[in-house]
Amino acid sequence: MEEDYKVIDNYLMIKMPVEVDHHKSIDISKRADRYIVSKNVGNVVFDFERTTFMDSSGVGIILGRYKKISCFGGKVYAVHVGSRIRRILLLSGLENIVELIEN
Amino acid sequence: MIEVTEKKDYRLVTNEMRLEFAAVSDNEAFARMAVSAFIAPLNPTLEELSDVKTAVSEAVTNAIIHGYGNQGSVIDRVQMNCELRGSVLMVEIIDRGVGIEDVNRAMEPLFTTRPEWERSGMGFAFMEAFMDDLEVLSEPDQGTLVRMYKKIGLGSWIVDEE
Numbered sequence: 244m245e246e247d248y249k250v251i252d253n254y255l256m257i258k259m260p261v262e263v264d265h266h267k268s269i270d271i272s273k274r275a276d277r278y279i280v281s282k283n284v285g286n287v288v289f290d291f292e293r294t295t296f297m298d299s300s301g302v303g304i305i306l307g308r309y310k311k312i313s314c315f316g317g318k319v320y321a322v323h324v325g326s327r328i329r330r331i332l333l334l335s336g337l338e339n340i341v342e343l344i345e346n
Numbered sequence: 347m348i349e350v351t352e353k354k355d356y357r358l359v360t361n362e363m364r365l366e367f368a369a370v371s372d373n374e375a376f377a378r379m380a381v382s383a384f385i386a387p388l389n390p391t392l393e394e395l396s397d398v399k400t401a402v403s404e405a406v407t408n409a410i411i412h413g414y415g416n417q418g419s420v421i422d423r424v425q426m427n428c429e430l431r432g433s434v435l436m437v438e439i440i441d442r443g444v445g446i447e448d449v450n451r452a453m454e455p456l457f458t459t460r461p462e463w464e465r466s467g468m469g470f471a472f473m474e475a476f477m478d479d480l481e482v483l484s485e486p487d488q489g490t491l492v493r494m495y496k497k498i499g500l501g502s503w504i505v506d507e508e
Contacts, residue, residue, distance in 0.1 A: 264378075265407040265465075266371035272464065296378070296396065298403040299468040307464035327396055334475055335468045 248278055254320075255284040259294045259301075268300035275308055285317040289341075292323035301328075302335045309340050320344055361387075361430040369410045369422035369441065377406045377426055377439075384428050385435055388498040397476035398435065398496060402426070404469040405439035405492040412459065413443025413490055433499050439492045446484040453482065 247258040255278050260267055278284060287308045291297075309319045321332070322344045332338055363384055367373045378399040385398060406424055414422040427438040446452045452459075453474070458467035474480050477494040484490040 262375060264371075264374050264403050265411065266374050269371075296399060296403075298400050298407070299466045299472050300407065302466035302468055303464050306466055310464075327393075331400075331472075334472065335466055 248274055250278060250282045250284055253285045254288050255279060255282070255286070256288045256290060258290045258292070259297075261293050261295055263294055263297040263301040263304070265298070265300040268304050272304050272307055275304070276311065279308070279311055285312060285315060286320065287312060287317070288320040288322060288344075290322050291325065291328045294325075294328060297328055297331055299331075299335065302331065302337060305332075305337060305341060318342060358431045359429055360432055363428045365426045365428075366423050367426075368420040369414045369424050369443075370420060371407075371410060373424070374403055374406050374410070377424075378403050380426065381428060381437060385430075385498055388430070388433055388435075390498045394496070394498055398437070398498075401473045401476045401494055401496075402437060402439065404472050405437075405494070408469050408492070409439055409441035409443065409490065411463070411465075413441035413445075415444065416463075433497055435496050435498055437494050440489065442489040445486040445488050445490055446482070447486050449482050449484050 249256045255275065257271065257275055259271070275287065279287070289305065305319060312319070319340060320342045321328070324332070324343050329343070332341060365377070365380055367376060381398055381402045382395055385395070390398070406426070409424045423442065425440040427440070429436045451457060453470040455471040456467040458465055470480070470482070473492070473494060477496045479495040481493040482490065483493070
């Protein structure tokens with residue numbers, strides 16, 4: 244679990260689980276916030292390489308972290324975004340908030 | 347009380363299942379898997395499967411965290427009824443929780459009664475987007491019934507009456 248969270252320079256990298264739902268989202272948000280505060284990171288990168296399922300809880304995770312870091316000029320990024328996750332992000336209007344990194 | 351025992355015309359029903367499970371968040375994944383297994387014989391596309399799983403996940407999450415107030419209790423129950431009429435799936439997610447005072451308001455995208463939970467307010471919007479039809483019946487203090495329809499695969503919308 245802990246190896247899914249890595250701080251590189253000013254970026255918190257989070258490897259998202261296979262399934263992102265409400266059950267998982269509580270723990271992810273809590274852990275992410277702990278890193279953001281204790282390591283003082285400015286940006287968050289969500290890695291969806293493993294993820295095959297995500298519902299609106301995932302949108303909540305991204306929005307919540309965005310609110311925490313954006314007031315200090317931080318940004319939210321997403322990598323390994325497949326067509327499913329992309330559709331979820333577009334549907335919820337997150338494309339203006341999350342920068343998708345093409346790989 | 348929400349009326350769920352309406353008289354049904356079983357001539358058109360090709361398969362049916364009913365599930366009841368504890369209103370704990372572990373069961374969100376269970377409900378998704380159960381509905382996937384139920385529609386598997388229709389050979390759904392990956393996208394159809396994801397659509398149904400997402401919609402069911404949203405409805406079950408709503409039942410647990412809003413219907414039963416985020417308590418995660420094993421005493422509270424969520425009911426899932428699935429029915430097939432040919433290639434058309436119907437799913438009902440029912441809770442006996444607090445209910446919704448203003449259903450139209452609740453279904454507005456981004457509307458949430460709990461901004462402090464950092465959820466997206468997109469639950470009903472996702473159900474609407476990923477399914478073909480969505481009905482929500484609710485009474486304060488009685489509970490909520492979410493009924494969704496989706497056509498799976500290339501079969502026709504109408505079942506021939508033999």
